[in-house]
Structure formats: structure tokens, C-alpha cells
Amino acid sequence: MTVHFVGAGPGAADLLTVRATRLLAQADVVLYPGTYLDPEVLAHCSPTADLVDTQDLDLAQIVGHLVAASRRGSTVVRLTSGDPSVYSALSEQGRRLTEAGVAWDVTPGVPAYAAAAAVIGSELTVPLVSQSVVLTRTQARSSAMARTESLEAFAATRATLVLHLAITRVRALMTQIAPQYGADCPVVVVHRASQPEQCVLRGTVADIADAVEDAGLRRAAVILVGRALANDGGESWLYASQRDRSSKH
Incomplete structure (x- = not known):
């Protein structure tokens, strides 16, 4: 079987x-x-x-x-x-x-980060803002992260960052990524996306930890970080009106 x-x-x-x-x-x-x-x-x-x-x-x-x-x-x-x-x-x-x-x-199933993005109506890859998404977690009571996978190294890309299994350490994590993303960078936390207890917290690198702690979130949450969340990026070349649609690629 x-x-x-x-x-x-x-x-x-x-x-x-x-x-x-x-x-x-x-x-x-x-x-x-x-x-x-x-x-x-x-x-x-x-x-x-x-x-x-x-x-x-x-x-x-x-x-x-x-x-x-x-x-x-x-x-x-x-x-x-x-x-x-x-x-x-x-x-x-x-x-x-x-x-x-x-x-x-x-x-396969719908990944948590995709459900979270759907809840807030955001595309995570916005033209001229961010064309990459980093899915990662942090080390707490879990197996060690590889040396090449430090949060600072991922943050240096300024890609849209998705943090799993990290909600209890959100304040320390925002401190780690602030030099790369900036204190005003948008952050969204989605708790139990799509479920009856769903909770969405919006803020910035500077203040999202306060919101998370006030809400008492301890598990089942995804943290999204990046300028793409502002929904004010450029136009996709794929659908641009000036694109030469007769060209072959």
C-alpha cells in the first residue's frame, strides 16, 4: 500500500x-x-x-x-x-x-505564504521593486541553520522575505534586518490565514513587534517583509503596452 x-x-x-x-x-x-x-x-x-x-x-x-x-x-x-x-x-x-x-x-497543497499574500491582496514579486522571494525560518528550538543561510545574508538581497516559525522572535529579527530593509519597510503578519481565527497585522520593521506582542501571537503565523508589500511598483514588461509582441523568445 x-x-x-x-x-x-x-x-x-x-x-x-x-x-x-x-x-x-x-x-x-x-x-x-x-x-x-x-x-x-x-x-x-x-x-x-x-x-x-x-x-x-x-x-x-x-x-x-x-x-x-x-x-x-x-x-x-x-x-x-x-x-x-x-x-x-x-x-x-x-x-x-x-x-x-x-x-x-x-x-501538493496551498503554501502558507501564498495564502497570506492572498489575504492581503499582495503580489510578492513587483516589477522594479522585488523579483525574488526568500522563504526561510530562524533558529530557536529547532535544528541549526546552515552558515550560508543567515538572516542577514538573505536580508542583503532586499528580496521579499517570508519568515516561517519565527513569530516568537519577531522583535530580534526586525533588529537584524533593519540595516538592510530600513525601519520604514512594510511588514505584514498573517496569523492562521484563511481560518476563522485569522488575524492580520500591518506595520513596519520599526513597529511590527509591538503589534505582535500586543496581539499575543505565539504560533501559526507568517511574517512578510519587503517594499513589494506597499503595492506601488512599476509596470510588468510582460503586459506593457509598448512591448513588441511580434518578437519571439
Whole structure:
């Protein structure tokens, strides 16, 4: 049998892919991250499915459930928040499943940063402002960051910056990036994008930490930083009226 890793998107029940909902409806066993998911997502599951909340399980326990269910002949879905390609522990789980002789595949989901950008109606790549997006996190109670991936190094690009798993350190992080982005650079924090508890905080590098602390946010938030968030950039060459559309590229 195959274990299906399925991106649950930002948490809203109506932001799953058609494939994801089909897999959930067919699954005998569903492991899900209760910390980040709107419970309504589980309404896509069969009423007879065995639902396992993984928020208090370690990696060995999670993989143990996946292997055991697969060997029983069950159809298994491992839900991840957002998209499995980013901060989902897919590599660790997939490696262990392969070692156990269990096949697995991946169904993508809406990433948290994309949901956050949609909530605020912002494009993260604005002509003449920023054409790159950096997705990163910071080190706290987590595995170490590579030396080449320091926040200061990423900030030096002045690309649109997306910080995951960083909300409890927002004040220190803004201090780190202020020399590159400037104190007046726009910052938006989106907590539980698309879910009923959604909260959006807007500010600047200088003052966003005050807003976050006043709101008491401690998890499930994405921090967006960059001049592109001001929505006042230039015109895209792709759609410019003066573009020679007869040229071939």
C-alpha cells in the first residue's frame, strides 16, 4: 500500500485540492497536525476513518502509525500543513518509510505564504521593486541553520522575505534586518490565514513587534517583509503596452 502525503493548505477546508479531498474521502487512516488545521478540513474524511492527531507525537511514533497502517492494507493519508515541500518533515518521514519498504507519494497543497499574500491582496514579486522571494525560518528550538543561510545574508538581497516559525522572535529579527530593509519597510503578519481565527497585522520593521506582542501571537503565523508589500511598483514588461509582441523568445 502507498502512504499519501497530502498538503492541507493553510487550514481552510475549502482550500484543499480536488485530489486531496478525494484521497481523504478514500482513506482508512488519516494522520493530521491538529495544531495548525481547521477541524473542518477533517469533514472531507470518511466517517469510518481512523483519525490520529500528531501534535503530541514524535517522528518515530508518527512513522510507526504510517507503517503499521500500511502493512494492515489500509489506505493512509498523512496530512501536512501548507505544502509538503516546505517545513513538513517530509524528507525524514519519507526516508524512514522507504527504509521500511513502504511506498509513498506527495500531493501538493496551498503554501502558507501564498495564502497570506492572498489575504492581503499582495503580489510578492513587483516589477522594479522585488523579483525574488526568500522563504526561510530562524533558529530557536529547532535544528541549526546552515552558515550560508543567515538572516542577514538573505536580508542583503532586499528580496521579499517570508519568515516561517519565527513569530516568537519577531522583535530580534526586525533588529537584524533593519540595516538592510530600513525601519520604514512594510511588514505584514498573517496569523492562521484563511481560518476563522485569522488575524492580520500591518506595520513596519520599526513597529511590527509591538503589534505582535500586543496581539499575543505565539504560533501559526507568517511574517512578510519587503517594499513589494506597499503595492506601488512599476509596470510588468510582460503586459506593457509598448512591448513588441511580434518578437519571439
